[in-house]
Amino acid sequence: MTAITTTELAANRRDIRPGRIIVWSLLFIGGLIMITPLLYMFSTSLKTSAQVYDLRLVPAAPTLDNYIKVLGDGRFMQWFFNSTFIALTVTASNVFFDSLVGYTLAKFQFRGRYFIFLAILSTLMIPTEMLVIPWYLMSSQLGWLNSYWGIMFPGMMTAFGTFLMKQFFEGVPNDFLEAARVDGLNEFTIWWKIAMPMVVPAISALAIFTFLGNWTAFFWPLIVTTSKELYTLPVGISSFSAESSIQWELIMTGAAIGTIPTLLVFLLLQRYIVRGVMLAGLKG
């Protein structure tokens, strides 16, 4: 009994050593800094316009009026649909095309393979701000302004996704693919039936990154659309502040509703994100 108590004490002493306290404190502060805006967003969404500048975290008289107002507004539901449609389409496109190109670069030997890969990677160095003008000119000349396609086309395939998928496909042993080749499958079926199921963590990570990135996209959709019908959720929400006064409570309510799908996606699939990023040897 005494021996056990001594062991337990020793274990406790190990657990509360100073280094650990500092690490936990820093993590706690970091967590607090990150969660405070989120809490204020939900808090403000439950306040009336008169209470917005009352900085108490718990509203004095919480109300769901803002939610009723925002959800009752047909435009908001349209923006929600636009964002969902665009994010899902771009995600599906990225998963399909990035994987196909990543697989080809990882598993086929052909002249210029390395050069193509470098060319794709080099586009990662060009900031979006530099690309916006050419994109806009292209959209304008091809009649893509104010269309779903106009919003979606720059993100339908990404260098990052191609790189991520290539790294993962390199880890798939060739024997699996050759076994399928001997079994008589064509190259597309081998990719779809054999290689893709083996990189599910990477596909999940790519899907989550792409979905979240497109769900929150603001800059390009703002530029390429002038029709309110085609606004995405972030652009639509920002329009609450574009008129005579800034309606913070409505902005926060819209943002709170808009956050829910991203939180759900993250909570449901976070283990894949971590696994995907760790396995790819990348920083998120």
Next chain:
Amino acid sequence: MAKIELQGLVKEYGKTRAVHGIDLTIEDGEFVVFVGPSGCGKSTTLRMIAGLEDISGGKLLIGDEVVNQRAPKQRNIAMVFQNYAIYPHMTVGQNIGFGLYTSKLSKAEKQQRIAETGKILGLEKLLDRRPAALSGGQRQRVAIGRAMVRDPVAFLFDEPLSNLDAQLRSQMRMEIKSLHRRLGTTIVYVTHDQVEAMTMADKIVVMRDGDILQVGTPTDLYENPVDVFTARFIGSPSMNMVEGQVAGGVLTVEGVQISGLTLPPHQGKALIGIRPHDLIVAEGTGGAGLSGSGMVEAVEPLGSETLVHLRLGNNLVIATAPGRVVPAIGSTVSVQAEPGSLYLFDAASEKALGHA
């Protein structure tokens, strides 16, 4: 089932030639094992037969038809890979059935084939399991099942047992052998393990540096190796080699006595090969054949016999003693090899000269 013929088969990677125009005929239903050290071209040859590597030169015939330009699926062969290559996201049944993916059989017929194959391989109770829940031996059986289900003209095995432990390897060797007897399908099997080659093959093909050195039955290769490499590669432990000199029909080897041998015609330096199992630890030296004594440097008691490493003249050789005899390290023992058990090789060309 079909005969496979390799006619001057060449494989080049850029300027490097990996397989140097080899000729071989694999008869219908034969179990042929390609054996050789790493990089000898055996796996490359197998992959050329499978259609997974382009053929740089020569002809490959399966069932009297040239198939050089045919895709793997058009050759109707099945292959079992070293790491099994069974798909982790499919059940055992789905894995076996995957061999029939492109087949025109009905769903019911496919199910029947899968069930039959599962039964033959003792997998019928595991058909709904995922590969992760299987042992190494069971995974190997699934890989064989996927190959079998299609009823191919030939099975190709690429070092299929090298990931298994020694006991399982021995069990699987016998299973594959009995499967071959049962199905009668041509098997081409690649291994670097000469024990696998000796125990399974109808015909062994010894390869080195992209060339075929010798083709023959296991007994042929063991009894009549064509050169030093094959002699040392086949048989475990490897054949002892000691240097000697033949002059006027008399063989002399430093540190040993030789008498009563009938030598093949040769003059000059020679290598004398003695299998460890023919070099017996004896009570005293003398008598016909080769005899001598030397200091024991290491012993390997194996139970049924003891391998004794000793220095004979300038050469370190391995001899065999009965299981209960374990000489002390540093002690001196006498060894004896009978006439007819020695192999003579030309020292320069390393080609076999004959028995002595």
